Amino acid sequence: MELDLSITNLSGEISASIGNLQSLQTLDLSNCEFSGSIPTSISNLKSLQTLDLSYCQFSGSIPTSICNLTNLQDLRFYDNLFTGTIPFGLYTLASLVSLDLSLNKLTGHIGEFQFDSLEYIDLSMNELHGSIPSSIFKLANLEFLHLYSNNLSGVLETGNFGKLRNLTSLDLSNNMLSLITSANSNSILPNIESLDLSNNKISGIWTWNIGKNSLYYLNLSYNSISGFETLPWKNIGILDLHSNLLQGPLPTPPNSTFFFSVSHNKLSGEISSLICKASSMGILDLSNNNLSGMLPHCNAIRNLDFKDNQLEGPVPRSLIICRKLEVLDLGNNKINDTFPHWLGTLPELQVLVLRSNSFHGHIGHSKIKSPFMSLRIIDLAHNDFEAIDLSSNKFQGEIPKSIGNLNSLRGLNLSHNNLAGHIPSSFGNLKLLESLDLSSNKLIGRIPQELTSLTFLEVLNLSQNHLTGFIPRGNQFDTFGNDSYNENSGLCGFPLSKKCIIDETPESSKEADAEFDGGFDWKITLMGYGCGLIIGLSLGCLIFLIGKPKWLTTMVEGNILKKITRSKKGTCRRGARRK
Incomplete structure (x- = not known):
């Protein structure tokens, strides 16, 4: 028997009489306006297997009476206003397969799980603290573990992950965790597809060769990692290493990489031409390092961000074959060139940043018919241009x-x-x-x-x-x-x-x-330099912004995120991750 009132405009508190529906196996009140506390009579639903109260406004503590639902397999309370600690009895439910209490205001420690039936755990975006319980590393059936955006601390030992061979998605980001790498080959997590340990306290050389053949998404940003023994992932698509302490020459990502970011590190030396040869490379962010030498010759790429380095020479003409290029940021380097009018032939170029270099000469009418047709942002500040004719x-x-x-x-x-x-x-x-x-x-x-x-x-x-x-x-x-x-x-x-x-x-x-001192955009419909261009001259620059560039919305929020998470929730979360 099933009662599904999800995605309605029902509001108010749940009546205690809900406990009279003792034959219910599924109760779904998600995506409604219900509020108040959960009646203790819900413990009378002995046959209940699925209880979904997500995306509502329930508050107060999670009643301990829920722990009497001995047939419960799927418990979803995410995106509410629950407070207090997680009831101890939830850790002892032998039938429980999926537990999602994310995006609430729960406090206290995570308890020790008594049974290994769980396949899905999401306790993210709460106020939980303490260490990750050792029992989690014994849940051999676990496929999905998200504990991100809490106040968890302690040391993770990679050797403890050896039993989690079914794990596909692990997100422990936005905590205060450190990591000790074990040489134990059993810790490789052979089925892992998504790993996010960003914004923690991980330091030193990264040696955990996790998911060599399976990993698609790896985010280690906002840590203190100083280097890598190797980048062994054969099928990696998204590799985010920005805001660490990486030193030495620029590492070359695997050929499968679509998104590669090492910005805000301490990398030095020249950029290898191999970095743009990855057949799948779409977004390359090397900004805010100490890279030098000439700009590499790239092709078939969508986003190039090389700002805040020591790069020299002219803009390579080979970029003209990057027909899908949408973002080119060369700001704050030592590039010496005239304005690259020939970039106007790129049909998808939306963002062009040349600020703080040694560009010189005149900017005026181009011989190209309808140049820069898709341009949305242009920043030319702090160069040596002598004339602008628009x-x-x-x-x-x-x-x-x-x-x-x-x-x-x-x-x-x-x-x-x-x-x-x-x-x-x-x-x-x-x-x-x-x-x-x-x-x-x-x-x-x-x-x-x-x-x-x-x-x-x-x-x-x-x-x-x-x-x-x-x-x-x-x-x-x-x-x-x-x-x-x-x-x-x-x-x-x-x-x-x-x-x-x-x-x-x-x-x-x-x-x-x-x-006009408050700042504004100079809105333009520009015939000859691209319809719909918006220019705002800010801090001595020509710059405009009308929202997220197409590469971000369509590529990152669309194709990429589909492969990051294998959520069983069925609907998108209303909440946003805290970063």
Whole structure:
């Protein structure tokens, strides 16, 4: 007999009369709005085999009376508000196969399990503390063990895992565990597919050659691992080693690797050309190390992140064959090159970061028909570009004031767009600027007095906007004629014939810019540089962001996560992991 009220709008507390349904074998109240405590009368359901109260708002302690359900095989209480300790009787239920109490507020120690019937244990995202009980390592039928995001501590000995030969998924991340590796070959976990020990206290050289033939997902990030004897995994797809203390040359991942991250380590030396030759490689993150030499020649890759290293030379032209490239981040290196216009032929490129290098020359209209058609983020800050010409497009939105941090700029042309808002007073910081063309937009407000400090300015065109107020005087502004200000009916003063009245006298434009100080994106529909481009000039850079890039949402959250977990829950968790 089964009672399934899941995924309904039922709410309130469960009546004690539920205990009268003594023939029930399955009770499923998951994905509802039930709240309050579980009635003790539930212990009358002696025939119950499956009890699912997940995704509700139950609170209080888990009643010890549940431990009287001697036929119970599957207990799912995840994503509620239960508090207190785990009832001791749950550790003694000989029939129990699956136990999921994750995403609650349970405290205390994990007790010792008395029977080895369990195949599935998930106690993650609680407030449990102490060590992992030794009885867990004797559960020979266990396939799934998740204890992540608790306060567990102690030392794990790899030799203790020898009996868990059926284990496919092990997640102990976000705890305070350390690891001692045993030479015992019985600890290899021959069926393990997913192992996550990230954010613990694991240190030293990694020597645990677990799951050589079966492991697909390995996350050891946020530890203090200093190196690896070898990377022996033949079928690894995701290998995340970032934020450790890895030193020496860059390790080469197995050919099966799709995702490889060693960012935020202390790796040095040149990047081997072999690293991009892995036939499955899609996402490669080598950022925040001390790697040097030339950029490697890569192909058939989706995401390259080499930022914050010591890489030199030009951008390799071989990238032009990476037709699926979506993210290229070369920021904060020593690359010396002109702007790589040829990257505009890549149909999937969404993110291009070149900031803090030695790029130079001009950025302007490309000879490529419809270049950068998918581009969503471009960051060119802190280089030596001399001119930017993005005229005759369909840009819309305000001009961020931080464009004034592009100190090497000699020419800026944003004319014939749909830009609105004020002219940033920070343009006064462009001390080398010789030409400024903002004509044929929808700019409003006053012309910033700060622009008079641009003593190299030879060409100024602010015509065909909606500017108002007094035209600044002094330095180069005394040399510009009427043509610089045509079709701005609200402007007055020299060189125009329209005189200013007293309330149109000049004032600082800082207040006008203040409303934009909070930061924003410059939203653009850019014809010729990619439809839908959004640019925000932040900290002196051209950068925009409209959400997660496609490579992240489709590849990581889709294909990858399907292979990480073999959950029996049947529905997605509402909660997010604490990192």
